Amino acid sequence: MCSQDYKHVKKKLGFGFMRLPMKNDEVDYDETARMVDAFMDNGFNYFDTAHGYLGGKSEIALRECLVKRYPRDSYILANKLTSNYFEKEEDILPCFEAQLEACGVEYFDFYLMHAQNKDLFTHYKKCRAYETAFALKEQGLVKNVGLSFHDKAEVLDDILTEYPQIDVVQIQFNYADYEDPGVESRKCYEVCVKHNKPVLVMEPVKGGNLVNLPESAQAVFDALEGGSNASYALRFAASFEQIIMVLSGMSDMAQMTDNISFMKDFKPLTEEEFAAVWKVCDIFKAQDLISCTFCKYCIDGCPMNISIPDLFSDRNCLRRYVGWNGEWHYNMHTSGKGKASDCIECGLCEEACPQHLPIRMLLKDVAETFESK
Numbered sequence: 001m002c003s004q005d006y007k008h009v010k011k012k013l014g015f016g017f018m019r020l021p022m023k024n025d026e027v028d029y030d031e032t033a034r035m036v037d038a039f040m041d042n043g044f045n046y047f048d049t050a051h052g053y054l055g056g057k058s059e060i061a062l063r064e065c066l067v068k069r070y071p072r073d074s075y076i077l078a079n080k081l082t083s084n085y086f087e088k089e090e091d092i093l094p095c096f097e098a099q100l101e102a103c104g105v106e107y108f109d110f111y112l113m114h115a116q117n118k119d120l121f122t123h124y125k126k127c128r129a130y131e132t133a134f135a136l137k138e139q140g141l142v143k144n145v146g147l148s149f150h151d152k153a154e155v156l157d158d159i160l161t162e163y164p165q166i167d168v169v170q171i172q173f174n175y176a177d178y179e180d181p182g183v184e185s186r187k188c189y190e191v192c193v194k195h196n197k198p199v200l201v202m203e204p205v206k207g208g209n210l211v212n213l214p215e216s217a218q219a220v221f222d223a224l225e226g227g228s229n230a231s232y233a234l235r236f237a238a239s240f241e242q243i244i245m246v247l248s249g250m251s252d253m254a255q256m257t258d259n260i261s262f263m264k265d266f267k268p269l270t271e272e273e274f275a276a277v278w279k280v281c282d283i284f285k286a287q288d289l290i291s292c293t294f295c296k297y298c299i300d301g302c303p304m305n306i307s308i309p310d311l312f313s314d315r316n317c318l319r320r321y322v323g324w325n326g327e328w329h330y331n332m333h334t335s336g337k338g339k340a341s342d343c344i345e346c347g348l349c350e351e352a353c354p355q356h357l358p359i360r361m362l363l364k365d366v367a368e369t370f371e372s373k
Contacts, residue, residue: 009076012238012246013263014046015039016202017058018295019249027054027061035256036065040075042260048247050080050114051099059102067104078110078200079103080148081129083120084300089127096136110200111142112170115297115354117151121159130163144168148202150354153187160195170200172354173243175236175277176210176284176291177203183291183355193242201246204237205230207293209316217283220276230255231262232269236277239268289316290362291355298349298359304338308349308359311340311366318369330370340367 021031039045047066049058059079066075085095100106111133113124124130136142146168149156160166169192177183192199205211210233213221221229230248237246246263250256269277292312299308310333318326334340340363349359 009046009245011044011046011263012244012266013044013234013259014048014078014200014245014247015044016247016249017047017049017062018053019251020054020058020061021251022054027057029061029064031253032061033065033069035250035253036069038253038256038260040070042264044260044263045074046076046078046245046247048078049103050082051085051095051102052082056102059099063102063104072105076109077103077105078112079108080112080114081124081133082114083123086127086129089129089132092127092129092132096132096141100141107141107143109143110168111136111145112168113145113147116147116149116155116159117354118155119351121155130166134165146170146200148200149188150356153184153191156188156191157194160191160197164195166197168200168244169197170202170247172203172293173199173201173237173240174204174206174210174233175281176206178281180291189240189242197242199240199243201237201243203293204246204248205233206291207295209289209291209293213280214283214287217280220279220283224273224276226273227262228258230258232273232277232280234259235262235266235269235273238263238266287319289319290357292316292357293355295354297352297354300352301348302338303346303348304342304344306338306340306342306363307333308363311370312362315362315366315369327370339371340364341371343367 021028047062049062051059079099081092081095086092113129113133116124133142133145137145144167146166147159148170150172156169171185171188171192172183173185173189177185179186189199211229213229221232234246234248237243248259250259290312292309294309296309302308311330314326314330314333317329343360343363345360347360350357353359
């Protein structure tokens with residue numbers, strides 16, 4: 001079971017430093033600092049980052065906007081060991097030390113093996129990454145060792161069986177993916193319950209897809225005369241007993257203010273609200289949308305410089321909104337970059353995709369949608 005440090009997490013909302021406010025391709029430190037202050041002032045204290053977020057700018061922003069401004073014992077900090085930064089066991093400690101330095105701290109409260117799936121787990125095992133993390137915990141440099149996970153439930157079960165000393169598991173969990181066969185949110189959660197592991201949640205609003213709803217789905221939530229679309233998504237995830245933290249990658253003060261409003265004094269969804277959520281879920285399934293969460297992992301290494309998430313968003317919006325000017329947006333997102341038809345089908349994007357999307361096939365659909373005119 002997780003060490004007692006996780007119980008110092010004050011509330012169920014975490015601040016993810018993956019989608020921060022930006023200004024001219026740089027993190028807007030002033031706005032981020034204001035968001036950190038609002039978060040801390042309202043009793044929240046959990047922050048999450050990774051070495052590669054925002055091209056390496058996330059950890060620095062966290063140091064400048066949080067670490068330098070608040071006592072170390074006033075917040076909980078999670079970081080991750082990402083496969084891009086180590087090829088062998090000897091690479092791991094230098095990477096970890098670089099992360100401590102970038103964040104300006106002497107230890108991490110949570111240190112997660114990043115984006116685990118069947119193939120990556122093999123690499124982490126070969127490099128003794130888990131063993132290294134457990135050793136760091138013994139030295140007090142890490143308080144809790146965990147993993148973030150993107151694969152089928154049976155793979156998670158295998159990992160937790162092989163490493164029962166894992167403290168905590170972070171999974172993608174939202175109502176749209178709850179029964180999705182590609183994500184298996186429910187089944188992954190049940191594996192965590194089986195192994196008695198506290199659960200952290202990522203992508204509770206599915207990269208914003210559960211905020212910008214189709215008109216028919218919006219009508220369902222409007223009938224409740226209650227909170228925002230984001231409130232139903234985050235409260236859905238937080239309503240499950242073994243979930244101790246729901247991360248939100250907030251990118252402006254309006255999102256921060258909204259999330260604080262319903263998570264400060266959190267109340268689980270009512271039966272009526274759960275029923276509305278399932279109706280919205282059914283509507284989503286009928287839309288045949290591409291379930292991209294805009295994590296942008298697929299972009300790194302693309303030899304044709306295709307802005308894949310933007311092109312998928314263009315295709316989704318064309319299906320959602322009547323009269324939407326999709327051609328203009330598509331031309332904007334391909335200006336100076338690759339078009340969907342430029343894909344050479346190398347497959348690097350699919351290897352990197354946490355959602356296991358058939359990206360090469362989907363790009364053909366995008367090309368047919370926007371380039372066949």
